[in-house]
Amino acid sequence: MTAAVDIESVDLSLGGKLVLSDLSLALGPGESLAVVGPNGSGKTSMLRLLATLVKPSSGTGTILDRQILSPSIREIRGRIGLISHTPALIGELTIAENLDHFARLAVQNPDDCTRALHVVGLEQVADRRVNESSFGMQRRTEIAWLLVAKPDLLLLDEAKSGLDVDARELVDAMIDLTLSRSGTVIAVSHDISQLGSALHRQMHLISGRLEPLS
Amino acid sequence: MSFTGQIREVARVDLVVERRTGDTFRIVLPFAIVTLIIFSLSLGGEVAILRTVGPAVFWAISVLFGMQLALRASALDSPTRRDLMLLLNLDPAARFLGRTLASSTIVLVFMAVLFATMVVLFDPSLPGGWFWPLLAAISLAAIGLAALSTLAGGVAAGTRNRSSLASLIVAPLAIPIVVGASQVLEAMERNSGILLWILLLITSDLALLVAGVGLSRPLEEASR
Numbered sequence: 001m002t003a004a005v006d007i008e009s010v011d012l013s014l015g016g017k018l019v020l021s022d023l024s025l026a027l028g029p030g031e032s033l034a035v036v037g038p039n040g041s042g043k044t045s046m047l048r049l050l051a052t053l054v055k056p057s058s059g060t061g062t063i064l065d066r067q068i069l070s071p072s073i074r075e076i077r078g079r080i081g082l083i084s085h086t087p088a089l090i091g092e093l094t095i096a097e098n099l100d101h102f103a104r105l106a107v108q109n110p111d112d113c114t115r116a117l118h119v120v121g122l123e124q125v126a127d128r129r130v131n132e133s134s135f136g137m138q139r140r141t142e143i144a145w146l147l148v149a150k151p152d153l154l155l156l157d158e159a160k161s162g163l164d165v166d167a168r169e170l171v172d173a174m175i176d177l178t179l180s181r182s183g184t185v186i187a188v189s190h191d192i193s194q195l196g197s198a199l200h201r202q203m204h205l206i207s208g209r210l211e212p213l214s
Numbered sequence: 215m216s217f218t219g220q221i222r223e224v225a226r227v228d229l230v231v232e233r234r235t236g237d238t239f240r241i242v243l244p245f246a247i248v249t250l251i252i253f254s255l256s257l258g259g260e261v262a263i264l265r266t267v268g269p270a271v272f273w274a275i276s277v278l279f280g281m282q283l284a285l286r287a288s289a290l291d292s293p294t295r296r297d298l299m300l301l302l303n304l305d306p307a308a309r310f311l312g313r314t315l316a317s318s319t320i321v322l323v324f325m326a327v328l329f330a331t332m333v334v335l336f337d338p339s340l341p342g343g344w345f346w347p348l349l350a351a352i353s354l355a356a357i358g359l360a361a362l363s364t365l366a367g368g369v370a371a372g373t374r375n376r377s378s379l380a381s382l383i384v385a386p387l388a389i390p391i392v393v394g395a396s397q398v399l400e401a402m403e404r405n406s407g408i409l410l411w412i413l414l415l416i417t418s419d420l421a422l423l424v425a426g427v428g429l430s431r432p433l434e435e436a437s438r
Contacts, residue, residue, distance in 0.1 A: 051301065053297050082297065090295070101227055102298075106215075
């Protein structure tokens with residue numbers, strides 16, 4: 001079985017500062033990892049690295065079968081789903097229009113967006129502009145997009161922060177769904193209680209170093 | 215989605231966002247018109263001077279405000295939105311061209327309305343047959359300013375002083391566009407050919423578009 005993430009001795013420097021140091025990680029399809037760490041420990045940078053959005057300074061390995069330092073790494077971006085701590089939606093568009101925009105760019109079926117909005121409970125407010133929607137609605141919209149995109153590698157950055165119980169359950173359902181499709185999930189948070197029990201392994205990120213959670 | 219489809223989609227969304235925020239026509243355009251009025255008042259109502267300087271004032275205000283309009287589109291992108299666009303496999307070159315297309319349209323309409331206002335306020339003596347050459351000059355200037363500002367927005371993306379930096383990049387590089395566009399009417403006044411100035415505008419636009427397309431991927435990689 002090919003690992004979804006298999007990286008070794010990866011360093012990441014941003015603005016001349018070492019953010020991640022000697023990062024090694026191996027996760028196969030259907031596996032998940034929870035990473036807990038204090039603010040500024042490098043959690044978001046680690047997820048952006050795994051999402052191929054920042055380039056490692058050094059190290060070896062693959063993400064979804066692509067060498068991390070090769071230019072071809074960007075070919076896997078369409079298979080990665082990322083929920084950042086700040087929603088990435090366009091405020092002036094409605095909830096439905098955001099999903100439609102994403103679906104057009106990612107060549108997904110727009111009908112799937114309607115179904116996904118129904119699943120996350122936003123069908124009735126789909127015509128509401130994002131900048132007039134609550135944070136929880138914005139997060140649900142992003143979950144709806146992930147339901148459409150069906151990523152092979154799901155990366156969650158403080159995905160449950162600021163959400164009500166129902167929305168947090170949606171995040172858990174999204175994790176379960178991804179794992180059931182043999183996807184891989186990595187979730188990070190500063191609060192271990194927000195990571196949930198659905199994730200197989202737990203690790204600690206302190207000052208850019210990943211360590212087993214004691 | 216095809217490359218041209220991506221360009222259309224980026225332009226469509228940028229125009230929808232512009233229509234809904236209404237910043238150009240509710241805020242920037244009135245402010246630019248007020249600037250024109252202030253200029254006309256500060257010249258003391260001297261009709262001969264107003265007629266002479268009207269087009270020059272128009273170009274100066276058009277370039278300064280047009281540049282800011284085009285830069286604003288890039289400034290609206292949050293880092294998380296830029297990340298998402300990459301994960302959606304949006305080609306950076308298509309994004310550059312789509313954004314340039316939308317910004318060109320906005321700047322063109324802005325300049326057209328501003329020119330009409332300038333004509334009312336300054337009553338410049340326009341040479342015969344001015345309409346089509348001026349339309350060509352304004353259109354080419356709008357494309358150039360949009361391409362230059364979008365490119366500058368990409369260069370400055372992720373930097374701390376991005377808005378100041380982008381303006382500093384745009385201002386000197388906009389000189390060929392300003393010279394080419396402003397000299398079209400001047401050349402017609404002098405009964406000399408306008409082809410040279412139109413060619414300068416076309417060359418500037420093409421250079422900026424080629425640079426924008428060519429640099430879009432390296433700029434994206436540099437920001438990784």
